[in-house]
Amino acid sequence: MNILVVGLSHKTASVEIRERLAFNGQKLEDGVIGLKGVPDVKEVALLSTCNRVEIYSAVHNVSSTAEKIKDFLAEFHQVSRSDFENSLYVHSEVDAIRHVFRVSSSLDSMVVGEPQILGQLKDAFDFALTKKTTGVLLNKLLKKAISTAKRVRTETRIAENAVSISFAAVELAKKIFTELSGKSFMLLGAGDMAELAARHLVNYGVTDVKVANRTYERGCDLAKQFNGKAIAFDTFLKELVFTDIIICSTGSPTYVLLKEQMQKVMKERRQRPVFIIDISVPRNIDPEINKLDNVYLYDIDDLQEIVDTNILGRKQEAEKAERVIEEEVKTFLQWMSSLDSVPTIVALREKAEEIKREEFQKFKDKFPDMDEAKLKAAEYLASAIINKLIHPPTVALRTDSEDKDELIAMIKKLYGINGYEQ
Amino acid sequence: MGTILFELALTAYFAATILCIIEMFRGGKGPSRLVLAITGAGFFIHTLNIVYRYATAGHLPITSMHEASSFFAWCIVLIFFFLEYRYKIGIMSSFILPIVFVLMLSSSMLPREIHPLSPVLQSYWLGIHTSIAFLGNAAFAVAFGIGLMYLVQEHHLKTKRFGGLFQRLPSLQVLDEINYRLITIGFPLLTFAIITGALWAQSTWGSYWRWDPKEVWSLITWFIYALVLHIRMTVGWRGKRAAILSIIGFVLVLFTFFGVNIFLKSLHSFS
Numbered sequence: 001m002n003i004l005v006v007g008l009s010h011k012t013a014s015v016e017i018r019e020r021l022a023f024n025g026q027k028l029e030d031g032v033i034g035l036k037g038v039p040d041v042k043e044v045a046l047l048s049t050c051n052r053v054e055i056y057s058a059v060h061n062v063s064s065t066a067e068k069i070k071d072f073l074a075e076f077h078q079v080s081r082s083d084f085e086n087s088l089y090v091h092s093e094v095d096a097i098r099h100v101f102r103v104s105s106s107l108d109s110m111v112v113g114e115p116q117i118l119g120q121l122k123d124a125f126d127f128a129l130t131k132k133t134t135g136v137l138l139n140k141l142l143k144k145a146i147s148t149a150k151r152v153r154t155e156t157r158i159a160e161n162a163v164s165i166s167f168a169a170v171e172l173a174k175k176i177f178t179e180l181s182g183k184s185f186m187l188l189g190a191g192d193m194a195e196l197a198a199r200h201l202v203n204y205g206v207t208d209v210k211v212a213n214r215t216y217e218r219g220c221d222l223a224k225q226f227n228g229k230a231i232a233f234d235t236f237l238k239e240l241v242f243t244d245i246i247i248c249s250t251g252s253p254t255y256v257l258l259k260e261q262m263q264k265v266m267k268e269r270r271q272r273p274v275f276i277i278d279i280s281v282p283r284n285i286d287p288e289i290n291k292l293d294n295v296y297l298y299d300i301d302d303l304q305e306i307v308d309t310n311i312l313g314r315k316q317e318a319e320k321a322e323r324v325i326e327e328e329v330k331t332f333l334q335w336m337s338s339l340d341s342v343p344t345i346v347a348l349r350e351k352a353e354e355i356k357r358e359e360f361q362k363f364k365d366k367f368p369d370m371d372e373a374k375l376k377a378a379e380y381l382a383s384a385i386i387n388k389l390i391h392p393p394t395v396a397l398r399t400d401s402e403d404k405d406e407l408i409a410m411i412k413k414l415y416g417i418n419g420y421e422q
Numbered sequence: 423m424g425t426i427l428f429e430l431a432l433t434a435y436f437a438a439t440i441l442c443i444i445e446m447f448r449g450g451k452g453p454s455r456l457v458l459a460i461t462g463a464g465f466f467i468h469t470l471n472i473v474y475r476y477a478t479a480g481h482l483p484i485t486s487m488h489e490a491s492s493f494f495a496w497c498i499v500l501i502f503f504f505l506e507y508r509y510k511i512g513i514m515s516s517f518i519l520p521i522v523f524v525l526m527l528s529s530s531m532l533p534r535e536i537h538p539l540s541p542v543l544q545s546y547w548l549g550i551h552t553s554i555a556f557l558g559n560a561a562f563a564v565a566f567g568i569g570l571m572y573l574v575q576e577h578h579l580k581t582k583r584f585g586g587l588f589q590r591l592p593s594l595q596v597l598d599e600i601n602y603r604l605i606t607i608g609f610p611l612l613t614f615a616i617i618t619g620a621l622w623a624q625s626t627w628g629s630y631w632r633w634d635p636k637e638v639w640s641l642i643t644w645f646i647y648a649l650v651l652h653i654r655m656t657v658g659w660r661g662k663r664a665a666i667l668s669i670i671g672f673v674l675v676l677f678t679f680f681g682v683n684i685f686l687k688s689l690h691s692f693s
Contacts, residue, residue, distance in 0.1 A: 270657065293661060305582070
């Protein structure tokens with residue numbers, strides 16, 4: 001069996017595509033169960049966040065099943081395949097394992113090191129467990145992904161990065177407003193990093209939180225978390241007049257806020273200063289806005305630069321994290337290969353030994369007067385025969401080959417060995 | 423005696439200015455207590471000097487350029503300590519103390535002798551009119567320093583360069599607030615100074631307003647600060663624009679104070 005990852009993320013897909021292919025609410029359950037029904041998909045788990053949609057599966061035939069999964073996505077979301085096919089990535093084998101580990105460790109995140117993705121992966125895993133769509137392979141993979149993420153977090157300082165970015169945002173806000181308490185705040189769009197930064201600001205006493213999201217329901221969920229209120233996305237411009245701090249992460253491919261619009265807003269709010277953080281990639285807010293008086297616009301690169309000047313060797317930390325991941329990928333691959341052949345070899349040998357023991361016992365019962373030396377000779381003969389018999393299948397199992405899965409299945413069938421235990 | 427006190431105060435302000443400028447460039451956490459202590463000592467001696475001259479002359483020592491500059495500097499230090507006590511912005515000393523020092527230095531280069539008071543000035547208005555005018559001017563001087571601080575900090579935040587003074591300068595909001603408060607203090611004082619001046623002129627010269635250059639330039643200054651306050655309240659000009667206006671305003675104050683006496687013929691030439 002093979003591990004197959006089909007997915008899209010903020011790096012490959014625009015927010016429109018991400019939102020159309022997202023599995024929210026009931027769709028998540030229907031999606032997992034539907035995917036389990038795709039032919040050749042033996043195990044499946046589904047991760048759907050603001051920034052990515054990923055399908056993890058265990059399959060026999062990687063390329064043909066990947067196509068079937070794409071068809072399923074098109075049909076399930078009522079989107080034509082050509083609309084999203086270019087945004088998809090497909091990984092299998094080592095690449096798939098590495099990808100899952102990099103995602104869980106937040107190396108693939110918009111803001112490297114943001115911690116929420118791990119929780120989201122855990123949730124996706126738990127959900128698959130309750131729906132019983134995963135099996136030995138994915139269970140092991142996802143558990144390993146979680147433990148790898150924890151290892152990366154304890155052994156490197158990568159997690160500090162996201163926290164530092166939020167912290168940098170707070171520090172900047174304090175250089176503009178002195179105190180954050182009593183300042184009004186708007187979260188424009190939703191994204192993992194935006195949520196993290198928002199939480200930070202709320203912790204520092206920002207009150208009057210508004211959430212404007214394209215999907216109103218999601219906006220409501222977020223607003224609840226921050227004790228704020230959700231507003232319709234197209235009304236955000238009016239609300240800007242009453243907003244001191246804005247975090248934007250709508251992921252739109254074009255600007256959602258233009259200089260002329262902001263100019264009007266500033267006039268209406270009588271030039272009271274505004275601090276805008278644009279986390280989106282590509283940027284959602286016209287950079288020209290920073291040229292307006294009393295408007296301070298920072299994008300994710302600006303914040304990253306502040307963090308970089310503070311934390312030396314962030315690159316080294318990322319490299320360290322990649323090394324940890326390579327180690328874990330290696331051990332997982334070893335486990336996977338052992339999963340395939342070793343238990344079968346062991347089971348085969350046990351089966352043969354069992355037959356030998358039984359038959360030898362019968363033989364001894366039949367000839368109770370047989371002397372010790374002859375018994376030994378007979379036992380040696382029996383051992384020699386079973387060894388000779390199981391030698392070729394053992395060798396076949398030990399050598400790597402394309403159709404190893406089928407071989408294992410066949411040997412199990414032929415020799416009457418059940419299941420595949422670890 | 424008065425000379426020694428003055429020289430001591432000047433030396434103290436000089437030392438404090440040099441120290442806080444060094445600290446500013448060395449990136450220390452500034453302002454060391456040392457700067458505040460030296461400035462405090464200088465202020466104390468300076469006060470003694472003014473009291474001594476008061477006692478000697480029998481009126482507020484503000485009738486020569488030497489005395490006026492010195493008194494101007496004294497008022498600035500007074501406001502500086504008040505702000506430092508209220509807001510604790512260490513780096514502020516690097517922007518305010520140089521102004522104090524320059525005023526004291528120019529004062530030190532002017533003739534110091536105490537002249538007998540000319541009959542025109544023998545009035546109870548002298549103390550009221552001048553002390554109010556100089557307190558107002560001092561508020562504008564400090565607003566100028568704060569405005570500079572605002573522009574520096576604004577520049578850091580706009581260009582996203584966070585070296586230099588970024589960490590040590592306070593938030594824009596605080597600077598803007600202080601700037602605003604200083605102008606709301608300075609403006610009524612200036613208004614009051616102009617009114618008392620007019621009343622005094624009426625009682626000695628027989629007319630309220632004579633279009634004397636000092637009067638004209640004071641009025642221009644008054645208009646600038648009136649504009650700052652008016653636009654702030656109506657359109658909401660604050661921050662950078664308010665800071666720039668307060669800098670322009672102080673340049674006018676300086677011209678009214680020095681420039682008029684040097685370049686223009688004024689009835690106020692005694693001061």
